[in-house]
Amino acid sequence: MTNILCIGAGYVGGSTMPVVASHCPEHRIVVVDINEARIAAWQSDQLPIYEPGLNEIVRQTRGKNLFFSTDINRHIAEADIIFVSVNTPTKTFGQGAGRAADLQYWEKTARQILENSTSSKIVVEKSTLPVRTAEAMERILNSNNKGLHFDILSNPEFLAEGTAVSDMQNPNRVLIGGRETESGQKAVERLVEIYAQWVPRDRIITTNLWSSELSKLVANAFLAQRISSINAISALCEKTEADINEVADAIGHDERIGRYFLRASVGFGGSCFKKDILNLVYLCENYGLPEVARYWEQVVAMNEYQEARFAANMVTSMFNTIAGKRIALFGAAFKASTDDTRESPALEVCRALLEEQADIVITDPHAMENACDDLKELAERVTFEIDPYVASKNAHAIAILTEWPQYTQLDYERIYHSMVKPAFLFDGRNLLDHKKLYEIGFNVHPIGKPPLTHLVTYGFKQA
Numbered sequence: 001m002t003n004i005l006c007i008g009a010g011y012v013g014g015s016t017m018p019v020v021a022s023h024c025p026e027h028r029i030v031v032v033d034i035n036e037a038r039i040a041a042w043q044s045d046q047l048p049i050y051e052p053g054l055n056e057i058v059r060q061t062r063g064k065n066l067f068f069s070t071d072i073n074r075h076i077a078e079a080d081i082i083f084v085s086v087n088t089p090t091k092t093f094g095q096g097a098g099r100a101a102d103l104q105y106w107e108k109t110a111r112q113i114l115e116n117s118t119s120s121k122i123v124v125e126k127s128t129l130p131v132r133t134a135e136a137m138e139r140i141l142n143s144n145n146k147g148l149h150f151d152i153l154s155n156p157e158f159l160a161e162g163t164a165v166s167d168m169q170n171p172n173r174v175l176i177g178g179r180e181t182e183s184g185q186k187a188v189e190r191l192v193e194i195y196a197q198w199v200p201r202d203r204i205i206t207t208n209l210w211s212s213e214l215s216k217l218v219a220n221a222f223l224a225q226r227i228s229s230i231n232a233i234s235a236l237c238e239k240t241e242a243d244i245n246e247v248a249d250a251i252g253h254d255e256r257i258g259r260y261f262l263r264a265s266v267g268f269g270g271s272c273f274k275k276d277i278l279n280l281v282y283l284c285e286n287y288g289l290p291e292v293a294r295y296w297e298q299v300v301a302m303n304e305y306q307e308a309r310f311a312a313n314m315v316t317s318m319f320n321t322i323a324g325k326r327i328a329l330f331g332a333a334f335k336a337s338t339d340d341t342r343e344s345p346a347l348e349v350c351r352a353l354l355e356e357q358a359d360i361v362i363t364d365p366h367a368m369e370n371a372c373d374d375l376k377e378l379a380e381r382v383t384f385e386i387d388p389y390v391a392s393k394n395a396h397a398i399a400i401l402t403e404w405p406q407y408t409q410l411d412y413e414r415i416y417h418s419m420v421k422p423a424f425l426f427d428g429r430n431l432l433d434h435k436k437l438y439e440i441g442f443n444v445h446p447i448g449k450p451p452l453t454h455l456v457t458y459g460f461k462q463a
């Protein structure tokens with residue numbers, strides 16, 4: 001039996017470890033966190049995050065070979081392998097503020113591991129970290145005078161929220177980076193053995209430490225770059241009467257381009273894309289590569305442009321004023337099937353509309369609590385309404401901001417009749433049937449397609 005510890009019971013620690021536990025019944029897995037409320041929730045029937053399939057797998061494994069605890073020190077002492085999946089947000093202060101990764105939680109964890117260890121261990125970087133972080137960790141951990149040896153591995157996580165359990169069950173690859181020493185390679189092999197319990201060997205890639213650390217940042221940068229690329233073209237489509245869905249389909253048929261991640265949208269969100277690209281930008285600057293830094297920075301700039309463009313388009317389309325107008329935002333989560341609102345474009349749009357003094361009502365099936373927390377003091381100026389029919393009643397406009405499938409099932413005829421006329425619908429996810437909505441009477445503004453508007457005769461038709 002191997003004692004596996006995971007430090008950090010957030011989205012990553014909390015959704016990966018139950019899958020490890022279910023495939024490795026012979027190992028004992030403990031997930032710890034400094035956040036007592038979070039651990040209490042993991043021990044209850046009301047898990048702290050919403051993730052499809054997670055309840056079932058936690059129920060199957062918890063109390064058998066999966067445990068949640070706040071007793072970090074004791075479990076460090078008992079562990080053979082420690083995964084560290086604490087948060088690594090963007091630094092908000094000092095050198096590198098707004099770009100570099102804030103490694104304070106990670107370093108505190110390393111020191112805590114050192115203090116409480118009485119045996120040698122493998123420490124696995126699961127958090128996303130700047131390339132060469134493992135070097136600093138090795139220095140801290142192996143500076144002990146207890147005669148202990150720590151092997152550091154990089155095993156970045158590629159799961160996406162909303163599909164975390166299935167991504168972990170059936171990953172397209174598992175990446176493990178280690179030192180090219182005998183001890184480093186033994187540690188790599190030990191981790192490979194664990195994944196090999198359910199992942200085919202040819203999907204387990206082993207590399208050197210730095211390639212593994214860097215590949216995680218690069219994977220996110222490439223994914224985000226595709227979204228910014230298609231969103232840039234969506235702006236051009238709106239000017240030229242080309243249709244972004246048709247363009248995406250046409251280019252995506254080329255296997256060299258591929259069809260994934262070409263859905264134009266109000267922008268990408270989530271806790272990682274922006275943070276990881278900014279981290280990459282900071283690293284490039286630090287290594288004296290300003291041109292490379294500027295190149296990647298543009299991916300984030302384009303995303304901010306897309307969010308701002310969407311909100312600005314709402315204002316201009318609604319006769320240049322939305323002050324005092326009720327606007328229903330359908331969706332607060334950064335994507336469907338999650339309650340996560342970190343860096344959600346929905347909340348960016350919300351903030352922009354509040355600046356214009358709109359009367360905002362937000363509806364979302366799972367993310368209202370997080371949205372309320374994220375908006376902080378602005379939340380007092382927002383109404384939260386779980387029922388989309390109530391949210392849109394007496395509204396001048398609806399903005400679809402998260403691609404929840406349930407929004408495709410609503411009775412838009414009923415919604416239209418309950419709204420102030422002319423009624424507008426801004427589809428930030430190109431989720432709905434725009435022609436049908438137009439026929440019902442809505443003035444429809446999709447992404448990357450010309451608007452379908454009834455306002456032509458009044459001279460408000462868009463270019």
Ligand code: NAD
Nearest residue numbers: 008009010011012033034035085086087088105127128157
């Ligand atoms: P999170 O904020 O949801 O969870 C991190 C947890 O770590 C929190 O519960 C926090 O209380 C805990 N923590 C912080 N310091 C601690 C300490 N010293 N001891 C014990 N616990 C501590 O973050 P997350 O979304 O799970 O992300 C974690 C890491 O994984 C980040 O580096 C992120 O970039 C990366 N990542 C995230 C995703 C994702 O989809 N969320 C996917 C891949 C990689």
Ligand code: UGA
Nearest residue numbers: 157158159160161261262263265267268269270272334335
């Ligand atoms: C992303 C990556 O997909 C994961 O591989 C990675 O592990 C993770 O970041 C991470 O490091 O945190 P996630 O952010 O959970 O996962 O979700 P995605 O499905 O990648 O979506 C990110 C954002 O892009 C969402 O706002 C989504 O709506 C948007 N998106 C995605 C688009 O606008 N268009 C697309 O075609 C795809």
